[in-house]
Amino acid sequence: MKAPEILCADKTLAVRFAAEQAVLSWSLTRPGFTRAATVAWLEASEADLPVGVDPIALLRDRLAAAGYGDAVQLMTSRDVRKHHQAVRHSGDATAFCLATVGLANAGRVGTCTPPTGRAGTINLVVHIDQPLDEAGLIEALSIATEARTAAIMDLGWIKDGLVVTGTGTDCIAVACPIADRRQTYAGLHTDIGAAIGNAVYDAVQAGGSEWVAEKRAHCT
Template sequence: MCDANAMGATMEAAPFAFSCAPPFLTARFSAPRRTLGWSMLHPGFSIVRDIVWVEVRDRDLPPEVDACAFLRAKLASIGLPQALAFMTARDIRRHHFRQSRVEDVEAACLTTVGLSNGERVGARKPFRALVGTINTLIHVSRPLTDGAFVEAISIAAQARTAAIVETWRPPAGPAITGTGTDCIVVAAPCGGEPMACAGLHTAVGEAIGGAVYAATREGVEAWALDMARARGASTV
């Protein structure tokens, strides 16, 4: 359960600590947070303290393997069986963190960005398992109502897409707006008076957009550089 009395995080305090020890990238809050997203093990609204990125390869998940069971086993192996988790084939050492403060609200974003599973909204390609994807965690310093959580998700998605469209053009085909396996999770304190709105006209919406855009853009640029290096190595 979420302890409301433990949730008075100040603007100066770091929203979460994170560490990278491949194949895991782990973020831990100082106390449980309420979350909204579509992660495999904690879809919808949930209360968690730990968020884990798990780097995987095709050989880890052949068709006969239950992906959720695989993920639970991975989390249990590091003593975090209740964690919210992402899976990605992106090198998780390529993670990106940015913060944005607007008025009395602070947003922080931690993301990994891979685009080999790129899609354009309104069209889709044949499904490809375990390819590069975008997994994004956003923390806001103020509690949110259910409606504000939903607005926050929409702002994060807009910021992610703007960063992709403005930074990356596939070698062939139209610009992409995301990947087929993207996941976004918004986290906020459990206690206190919740903010009722988180749209583009609000301070929290601006803070979320700024943090997500900056982190995603940096991730896209890193992805493009890695792909250019890989193409160059393949021609040597």
């Protein structure tokens, strides 16, 4: 399959596939199972989202104006120029991940983490070149989430004495080709799961390491 195209300009980031793909995400504007040829990010600052501004409307309107109205849409406060990508292989499976990583409002899962008022989030799309049915996409999403969490924990970023596991505003999308014959299994013991896990881990680890390095440099 042809490699996806990455477009980054004017506070937008997009990954465009050669053909429409099956996508599963919790995107604010196109959540759940859908089909799309593009996944797009909007970079929005805290100043863009004062009290009273609808974030969904802001996301939809600005990305539509940028030509991404039909995309699965994500929003981040991270400078979208600081995106990271990874391609990983396992057996016959190839996975591609594009991620932006910010940890300003990070927390530890299971703890009471009230909003900080600071924007910060992890957004990623991972594509696998093997067609998956709905069960397979759900399992792929679970693997991507597990890999995201492992990558963040391995950064060792501490908040309130605990290693953080993510942020309160993360969003993950998984995508695969559309076909009549689709696979059901995408777990840890499959090539699909291994490729997804490695691609997500490496992209998130790279993005997170860059963010942590920036914060530590700012404090010195």
